[in-house]
Amino acid sequence: MxxxxxxxxxxxxxxxxxxxxxxxxxxxRASELQKEGKKIIFTNVGNPHALGQKPLSxxxxxxxxxxxxxxxxxxxxxxxxPADAIARAKHYLSLTSGGLGAYSDSRGLxxxxxxxxxxxxxxxxxPSDPELIYLTDGASKGVMQILNTIISGQDDGxxxxxxxxxxxxxxxxxxxxxxVPYFLEETANWGLDVNDLRQSVAQxxxxxxxxxxxxIINPGNPTGQCLSEANLVEILRFCYEENLVLIGDEVYQQNxxxxxxxxxxSKKVLMDLGPPISKEVQLVSFHxxxxxxxxxxxxxxxxxxxxxxxxxxxxxxxxxxxxxLSPNVxxxxxxxxxxxxxxxxxxxxxxxxxxxxGILESLRRRARIMTDGFNxxxxxxxxxxxxxxxxxxxxxxxxxxIEAAKQVGKVPDVFYCLKLLEATGISTVxxxxxxxxxxxxxxxxxxxxxEEDMPAIMDSFxxxxxxxxxQYEDNRGYSRL
Ligand SMILES: Cc1ncc(COP(=O)(O)O)c(C=O)c1O
Numbered sequence: 001m002x003x004x005x006x007x008x009x010x011x012x013x014x015x016x017x018x019x020x021x022x023x024x025x026x027x028x029r030a031s032e033l034q035k036e037g038k039k040i041i042f043t044n045v046g047n048p049h050a051l052g053q054k055p056l057s058x059x060x061x062x063x064x065x066x067x068x069x070x071x072x073x074x075x076x077x078x079x080x081x082p083a084d085a086i087a088r089a090k091h092y093l094s095l096t097s098g099g100l101g102a103y104s105d106s107r108g109l110x111x112x113x114x115x116x117x118x119x120x121x122x123x124x125x126x127p128s129d130p131e132l133i134y135l136t137d138g139a140s141k142g143v144m145q146i147l148n149t150i151i152s153g154q155d156d157g158x159x160x161x162x163x164x165x166x167x168x169x170x171x172x173x174x175x176x177x178x179x180v181p182y183f184l185e186e187t188a189n190w191g192l193d194v195n196d197l198r199q200s201v202a203q204x205x206x207x208x209x210x211x212x213x214x215x216i217i218n219p220g221n222p223t224g225q226c227l228s229e230a231n232l233v234e235i236l237r238f239c240y241e242e243n244l245v246l247i248g249d250e251v252y253q254q255n256x257x258x259x260x261x262x263x264x265x266s267k268k269v270l271m272d273l274g275p276p277i278s279k280e281v282q283l284v285s286f287h288x289x290x291x292x293x294x295x296x297x298x299x300x301x302x303x304x305x306x307x308x309x310x311x312x313x314x315x316x317x318x319x320x321x322x323x324x325l326s327p328n329v330x331x332x333x334x335x336x337x338x339x340x341x342x343x344x345x346x347x348x349x350x351x352x353x354x355x356x357x358g359i360l361e362s363l364r365r366r367a368r369i370m371t372d373g374f375n376x377x378x379x380x381x382x383x384x385x386x387x388x389x390x391x392x393x394x395x396x397x398x399x400x401x402i403e404a405a406k407q408v409g410k411v412p413d414v415f416y417c418l419k420l421l422e423a424t425g426i427s428t429v430x431x432x433x434x435x436x437x438x439x440x441x442x443x444x445x446x447x448x449x450x451e452e453d454m455p456a457i458m459d460s461f462x463x464x465x466x467x468x469x470x471q472y473e474d475n476r477g478y479s480r481l
Contacts, residue, residue, distance in 0.1 A: 015174065027042075048295030051446070066089050066333055114130045134304055135335060150213050154176055180211055213244055226387045229264050245282040374461075391445050398472040
């Protein structure tokens with residue numbers, strides 16, 4: 001009998017090749033240990049509500065009313081819901097054709113796309129066209145749609161930062177394209193050097209690859225840096241010279257922890273540059289309701305904005321989006337609210353500000369506790385998390401630990417992270433899942449565990465790490481940058 005089409009040997013090789021470390025070996029082992037009754041602290045995914053973050057009241061009130069519109073006819077609705085949430089729910093329902101149970105336009109509700117455009121205008125000071133904004137089921141779906149539009153085969157290359165969020169490597173593998181890595185510089189606070197970029201492109205071209213796009217993740221995952229304006233200018237100039245689309249993953253734009261390193265959007269820097277660059281460089285930038293102080297990962301809401309993309313291509317992207325009929329409609333409403341939160345003078349304004357500030361300030365403190373905690377450990381160095389939700393310490397593994405890992409057939413940082421998991425219940429992601437320089441090791445944690453648990457988590461990390469180093473260190477030094 002020949003193998004059946006869905007037998008393992010028959011399935012798409014690209015599916016087998018693609019890897020997603022955030023839910024990889026460590027996560028699977030952590031889930032097993034949890035089933036066995038061990039207490040696990042899941043710090044592998046930026047999933048704030050799973051670690052106890054409370055939802056903001058106003059967006060949930062609005063969406064609850066949209067989900068149960070009969071409540072709007074109840075004479076007591078005003079006792080349970082503030083008047084501005086009621087008004088906003090009516091507003092969003094009026095934008096739909098049939099409420100949340102009906103498909104929307106495949107690009108998303110026009111009224112919400114208009115709210116996104118207004119937000120972008122306010123953020124950047126430049127107009128944005130709702131026709132060039134598509135709402136998606138989380139930013140991930142949008143990234144996949146755009147990469148699918150760019151990649152025709154293995155000769156198409158996409159420049160991706162290393163370390164990177166594995167959505168990019170996995171999707172490029174799935175689509176049969178080629179990932180062209182460029183390294184972020186740890187000693188320069190994870191900034192990037194345009195000369196290295198040029199080298200990466202030249203090497204790829206030498207191998208016959210047409211480099212078509214460049215991905216930036218700003219603020220960075222897993223690295224937590226905010227790109228400076230100067231760096232963004234260099235990147236856009238580089239994209240102009242090399243004829244590359246810039247894919248600006250900006251899902252962490254609300255997660256900023258250092259006032260002197262604000263988030264600056266790629267769209268603003270592109271427009272500031274003026275013609276010819278502002279009229280020529282193709283840019284697609286992404287946002288999400290999963291991050292920021294919303295953290296509504298389970299709702300699956302996102303958008304992308306296209307700049308300098310010709311109408312025929314925009315239509316093709318629309319056609320492909322329409323194969324999936326419609327993005328999630330409740331998530332579109334979360335996106336609308338994220339774009340247009342309660343304003344000063346609105347009944348819900350003070351509560352909204354109190355809740356969102358509370359989350360952001362706590363994240364800022366947690367980022368500090370984590371960085372300081374890691375830097376107090378033996379053979380661990382860590383840049384401060386300027387933005388996003390992660391800490392990415394470098395673990396300088398002694399050669400004997402590297403040898404021990406090899407003996408059990410494990411990548412050294414996987415070996416370290418597994419031992420950390422078994423000893424403490426802390427579930428992290430090894431740096432190798434994001435890419436790192438040869439011979440340098442990291443792990444990634446989120447900064448999301450509850451603030452009150454943080455000191456104990458860092459104590460237990462330090463105890464494990466320092467004992468691990470004691471066990472494996474000898475006088476031969478250890479791996480370092
Ligand atoms: C850099 C980056 N981009 C995109 C996403 C996906 O976001 P979404 O939940 O909107 O699909 C994540 C999720 O962690 C991320 O870290």
